Amino acid sequence: MLRRKNYWLLFAILLLALTSLSPSMELDTTEGSYPLRQPQSLSKQPDSGDQGRVRSLSIRVSLSSEELKELERISSNYTLSSGIQVVISNVGNEENADMLKQELTTGESPDIIMTDGRNIADLATRGFLLPVDVYQSVPGSAPLTMLIPQMQWNGYDWGVPLDIDPYVLVYSPQRLAELGLAEAPKSLEQWGLLLNQLREQQEKTPGKEQYLLGLDSRNPYGYITLLESMGFSLASDNTAALEWTQYARSYFYLSSRYNPDLWDMLQSGKLAIAALPLSEWQQYGNASLTAEAPMEMAGNKGYEAMHSRFFALPAGSSNPEAAVNWLAYITSSTAQLEWLENTKRLPALDELYQSSLPEITGLPFDSKLLLSDEAVTEEAPGRWNAFSAATTLLLTGKLDAAGYKAALSQKSE
Numbered sequence: 001m002l003r004r005k006n007y008w009l010l011f012a013i014l015l016l017a018l019t020s021l022s023p024s025m026e027l028d029t030t031e032g033s034y035p036l037r038q039p040q041s042l043s044k045q046p047d048s049g050d051q052g053r054v055r056s057l058s059i060r061v062s063l064s065s066e067e068l069k070e071l072e073r074i075s076s077n078y079t080l081s082s083g084i085q086v087v088i089s090n091v092g093n094e095e096n097a098d099m100l101k102q103e104l105t106t107g108e109s110p111d112i113i114m115t116d117g118r119n120i121a122d123l124a125t126r127g128f129l130l131p132v133d134v135y136q137s138v139p140g141s142a143p144l145t146m147l148i149p150q151m152q153w154n155g156y157d158w159g160v161p162l163d164i165d166p167y168v169l170v171y172s173p174q175r176l177a178e179l180g181l182a183e184a185p186k187s188l189e190q191w192g193l194l195l196n197q198l199r200e201q202q203e204k205t206p207g208k209e210q211y212l213l214g215l216d217s218r219n220p221y222g223y224i225t226l227l228e229s230m231g232f233s234l235a236s237d238n239t240a241a242l243e244w245t246q247y248a249r250s251y252f253y254l255s256s257r258y259n260p261d262l263w264d265m266l267q268s269g270k271l272a273i274a275a276l277p278l279s280e281w282q283q284y285g286n287a288s289l290t291a292e293a294p295m296e297m298a299g300n301k302g303y304e305a306m307h308s309r310f311f312a313l314p315a316g317s318s319n320p321e322a323a324v325n326w327l328a329y330i331t332s333s334t335a336q337l338e339w340l341e342n343t344k345r346l347p348a349l350d351e352l353y354q355s356s357l358p359e360i361t362g363l364p365f366d367s368k369l370l371l372s373d374e375a376v377t378e379e380a381p382g383r384w385n386a387f388s389a390a391t392t393l394l395l396t397g398k399l400d401a402a403g404y405k406a407a408l409s410q411k412s413e
Contacts (some may be wrong), residue, residue: 005214048163054322056085058110062096062309070342071330074402076328090203093257104128109314111323115151117308118384125382126157126304130313142350144384146302151310158308160327161348166304167225167305168281168291168364171264171273184273188198188230188240195248198272201227211253214262214274220391222275226293232306234387240400242394249395281364282344293351293365302372308348346370383408 001190005122063071068090089110091099095112103109104123115123123129133156143151143161151159169184176183179197181190198212213224225236226245232238253271255262261282265271281291294305311327313320329335336347340359347353353360360367390407393399399407 008362009296016249054084054319057112057319057323057325057326058087058089059112059114059311060089060091060096060099060110061114062093063090063114067131067343067345074330074335074338075326080325081329082325084326086326096248103138104146104314104316107314107316109316111313111317111319111326112311113314114162114309114311115159117159117310120150120159120231120310120312122155122382122385123312124153124156125273128315129158130315130317130320131155132160132327133201134311135321136328143348144350146306146370147308147348150308159312160331162309162311162331162347163336163343163345164370165277165279165307165309165345166303166365166370167221167251167275167295167307168278168293169229169273170266170276170281170285170291172269172288173290174288175266175269175272178269179272183290184233185229186243191226191230192244194272195251198251204320209272210251210272211265212248212251212273213275214253214255214265214271215257215395216257216259216275217254217392217395218256220388221277221307223284223391223395225275225294228303228305233302234406239401239405242404245394246401249397252393252395278363279345285364303369357411 030235032119054328054374059075061071063069068088074086079085079086082373100109100113100115100123105128118186120129124131144164147161148163150237151157151161171184173182176194179194179201181194181197181335184193186195195212198210202208203209213226215226223245227233227238227241230238230241232241253262253265253274258280262271262274264274266274267288268287275289285291293303311331317323331348333349333351336349338356339345340347340352344359346360386408390399390404393407394404
């Protein structure tokens with residue numbers, strides 16, 4: 001009986017102690033470092049745990065209106081499968097270049113940017129990009145071998161190619177026949193002969209507008225096309241080609257970006273040859289004109305006169321893992337086939353050129369030229385910008401051949 005009383009006494013003392021402590025043991029219902037989890041709507045639910053609470057991605061591109069619609073369509077399918085909203089902004093090429101310089105410096109860039117493939121290495125070496133293969137193995141399938149030097153630096157991949165646009169020489173066979181050639185020139189000597197024939201015709205019909213070659217003065221790919229057709233490359237000693245350019249440039253018809261007048265000039269005989277992107281030829285070419293690949297004519301290895309568009313991750317990207325997943329979706333073989341079918345822009349994946357697709361086998365040159373086992377030798381980072389600037393100055397008469405070489409030599413030092 002005494003033992004039972006002791007138990008009750010101990011219980012009463014314990015109850016009294018708990019009652020005296022209870023006012024200081026209230027639950028903290030404020031949101032601090034560990035806020036209460038809120039349910040997410042299905043439309044915003046991330047598709048994998050590694051993306052955390054990513055709700056959206058911001059992407060900036062430089063596309064035509066038709067290309068933008070196609071990219072938005074493919075991207076909307078990604079949103080349906082992942083729950084991640086994708087906001088795509090579209091700007092012009094020049095505006096995009098200016099924005100890149102400013103935003104990459106301040107770190108206020110979108111999650112993904114689009115740029116010329118030849119800019120990738122320069123941006124990477126300056127610390128403006130994140131390596132895409134750190135977050136995932138290279139998105140998509142293996143790219144064309146010639147694109148690999150553009151995307152790799154220091155053992156990492158810094159960009160993902162979307163498509164390519166080789167440059168071609170477009171001409172009227174009838175007009176060239178009048179100038180004494182059955183096809184486009186294949187050497188510096190043949191270009192010289194063509195120019196001489198044009199000059200003789202001008203002397204017979206003074207005052208009549210006649211031009212040898214149409215080029216975009218603000219885009220170096222047209223001039224690279226000329227060099228390749230002569231048998232030169234960016235890395236070779238092309239002094240003879242530069243000196244000829246200095247002599248012949250008064251017979252060039254210089255334009256800026258897309259110029260619809262070139263097509264009328266080619267058909268009327270006012271312009272003998274034009275260096276143009278394949279995409280323009282496919283859209284505006286007709287049976288009265290012919291297009292040839294410069295490297296096919298000169299027998300060069302690689303294809304330097306080829307514009308490529310790449311996606312890249314800015315160093316300030318806030319969602320690199322989710323961004324790379326979007327890139328993997330957009331550049332997959334399935335998406336690339338849709339891109340080819342609806343935009344006519346050639347894909348960047350090697351496997352699609354192995355499958356004999358009718359859209360690829362119907363090119364005005366042998367598509368196997370794009371499957372070279374040798375990658376195009378890439379210039380040192382920053383040299384491409386120097387080459388572009390020097391080319392514009394050379395074509396517009398502000399640099400002679402010696403000045404052009406000196407400008408590139410200073411960049412190499």
